[in-house]
Amino acid sequence: MIYKNPIILSDYSDPDVIKYKDSYYLVASSFNHTPILPILKSDNLVDFKILRYVADKLPFNRFDKVMHGEGAWAPSIRFHNNKFYIIVPYPDEGIWIYETDDIEKGEFKSWPLIEGKGIIDPCPIWVDDECYLVVGFAKSRIGFNSVLGLYKISTDLKKCLCDNYEIIYDGHNNNPTIEGPKFYYRNNYFYILAPAGSVKSGWQVALRSKNIYGPYESKIVMMQNDTKINGPHQGALVSVNDNKDVFYHFQDLGPYGRVVLLEPVKWINDWPIIGEVKDELLAGTPVSEYNYFIDEKSDYKIICEDDFKENKLSLMWQAPANINYDLYKTGDGLNIIVKEGMMPLNLYPYSLLTKLFYYSFKVKTLIKTYNVNDYDEAGLMLMGMDYAFISIINKNKKNYVRLYKGSFNNDDILLEEKLNDNNEIEFNLLYSYPNKYKLGYNNEYFDYEFTAKPGRWIGAKVGIFARGKKEKGYFKFKYFKMEKIDDEG
Numbered sequence: 001m002i003y004k005n006p007i008i009l010s011d012y013s014d015p016d017v018i019k020y021k022d023s024y025y026l027v028a029s030s031f032n033h034t035p036i037l038p039i040l041k042s043d044n045l046v047d048f049k050i051l052r053y054v055a056d057k058l059p060f061n062r063f064d065k066v067m068h069g070e071g072a073w074a075p076s077i078r079f080h081n082n083k084f085y086i087i088v089p090y091p092d093e094g095i096w097i098y099e100t101d102d103i104e105k106g107e108f109k110s111w112p113l114i115e116g117k118g119i120i121d122p123c124p125i126w127v128d129d130e131c132y133l134v135v136g137f138a139k140s141r142i143g144f145n146s147v148l149g150l151y152k153i154s155t156d157l158k159k160c161l162c163d164n165y166e167i168i169y170d171g172h173n174n175n176p177t178i179e180g181p182k183f184y185y186r187n188n189y190f191y192i193l194a195p196a197g198s199v200k201s202g203w204q205v206a207l208r209s210k211n212i213y214g215p216y217e218s219k220i221v222m223m224q225n226d227t228k229i230n231g232p233h234q235g236a237l238v239s240v241n242d243n244k245d246v247f248y249h250f251q252d253l254g255p256y257g258r259v260v261l262l263e264p265v266k267w268i269n270d271w272p273i274i275g276e277v278k279d280e281l282l283a284g285t286p287v288s289e290y291n292y293f294i295d296e297k298s299d300y301k302i303i304c305e306d307d308f309k310e311n312k313l314s315l316m317w318q319a320p321a322n323i324n325y326d327l328y329k330t331g332d333g334l335n336i337i338v339k340e341g342m343m344p345l346n347l348y349p350y351s352l353l354t355k356l357f358y359y360s361f362k363v364k365t366l367i368k369t370y371n372v373n374d375y376d377e378a379g380l381m382l383m384g385m386d387y388a389f390i391s392i393i394n395k396n397k398k399n400y401v402r403l404y405k406g407s408f409n410n411d412d413i414l415l416e417e418k419l420n421d422n423n424e425i426e427f428n429l430l431y432s433y434p435n436k437y438k439l440g441y442n443n444e445y446f447d448y449e450f451t452a453k454p455g456r457w458i459g460a461k462v463g464i465f466a467r468g469k470k471e472k473g474y475f476k477f478k479y480f481k482m483e484k485i486d487d488e489g
Helices: none
Strands: 002-004 016-020 023-027 036-042 048-055 076-080 083-090 094-100 109-115 119-127 130-137 147-153 166-170 182-186 189-196 203-209 217-223 235-241 244-252 258-268 271-274 289-291 334-337 352-355 360-370 377-383 386-395 398-407 413-420 424-432 436-441 461-468 474-486
Touching: 016 076, 023 048, 023 076, 076 119, 083 119, 094 119, 119 182, 182 235, 189 235, 203 271, 244 271, 258 289, 334 461, 360 377, 360 386, 377 424, 377 436, 386 424, 386 436, 461 474
Parallel strands: 016 235, 217 271
Antiparallel strands: 002 289, 016 023, 023 036, 036 048, 076 083, 083 094, 094 109, 119 130, 130 147, 147 166, 182 189, 189 203, 203 217, 235 244, 244 258, 258 271, 334 474, 352 461, 360 424, 360 474, 377 386, 377 461, 386 398, 398 413, 424 436
8 A cells, every 4th residue: 555745735844753552643833823732643654633732822921912933843752651741842931841641631731841042842862760852943042053952851851950051963064954853762872863954955864873962973864856855854753663664754835834744764874764765875865655654544634624513623723822712612603702803814813723734625614694793804814924815894784795915014905895795605715736826705706816825934724713893793604614626736
């Protein structure tokens, strides 16, 4: 049986993966979106479902407002001494630890481990009765990058045992912008796998040393070569069994975000060569397709439609700031209570957003107006650094359909307005590979064609919202569906 890359055509940036028993658990960045830190599960390495989130909110009040690209950056996940740990960098605050004894249903405890700006991409390793944490650095916060640092910490990840980090690798000459390090131990070597170069045009590096403090040898173990798989960026080395390892990583696909790929690994002279090995002396090449490593079918999939019949929000939804669940009532459709907020839509904290899931697709969502006030508004958007949205707005007891465009740091621009006599309307979005889309209603589209743009460190997102000049009115969303058109890519 053959699988095709990307295995997840959706924005799960900076994936880290561990095997526990017979399952595989993936954690990814969430940035300013909440709930935070999605956990995905697979039983065959390829087919995933969204299992849960680590926490409902970011642990800082400033995220009650939209802070594009900030928040929870690249986490790592590890299992040690019967505990699951998710280690999270907040680039403006420091490193936080989330701990549970049950990755699927357990409550997470959390605490800060290291305070300070610009310390990112943490990953621990336990050595006998000691623990160490490798980190990268964000130049935008700390003033430098291209090096890796090491902390000694307590084995329960509750205390840092040193006053500062020690630089263990300098990549300025051979591996600039090295970041996203992941620690492993094999055959008496400490390994650090990390991307270098850049997100869109970099490569994968393996470092190894028999002393955790180095010095470290380096080897490029995967690069784009003659493929369409640019990057390839940070990820996770996972042992399937004693004889087989695999590597997960992301690829930046613009408005689709940082999608997830799976590669074979071949150990040659104690170096993990990732992808297809064409020459044992050279780096591996990412694969577009490969044989399944586990011959087991799965019905796991990532959900991209919602009839709002459950008694809580689907896991497909996130808000762009700390989420307020009191605004969203499900069961018989989704009632979104209007919050005051006529700021540009990219700064409105109460939207519900979901990722792109297909190369080309249609979206439809049915909205009813209930108990609305003058200038209450609800609609459908495709959000990114440039964005557009369609809405129904109540003015002087009449409903109008509006089409807007917008961009970060600018006011929204009204493009067109039409009278609509109904209090029920289906909004539509038609997305064509690789980045064009239109908005319309009742299967009729406006003539405007928009270009999809990614967000800040993320892909574009489709979303719904309700807002107004007063509070307490509400709109009902009867359904939301994202339907695949084709498999272009």
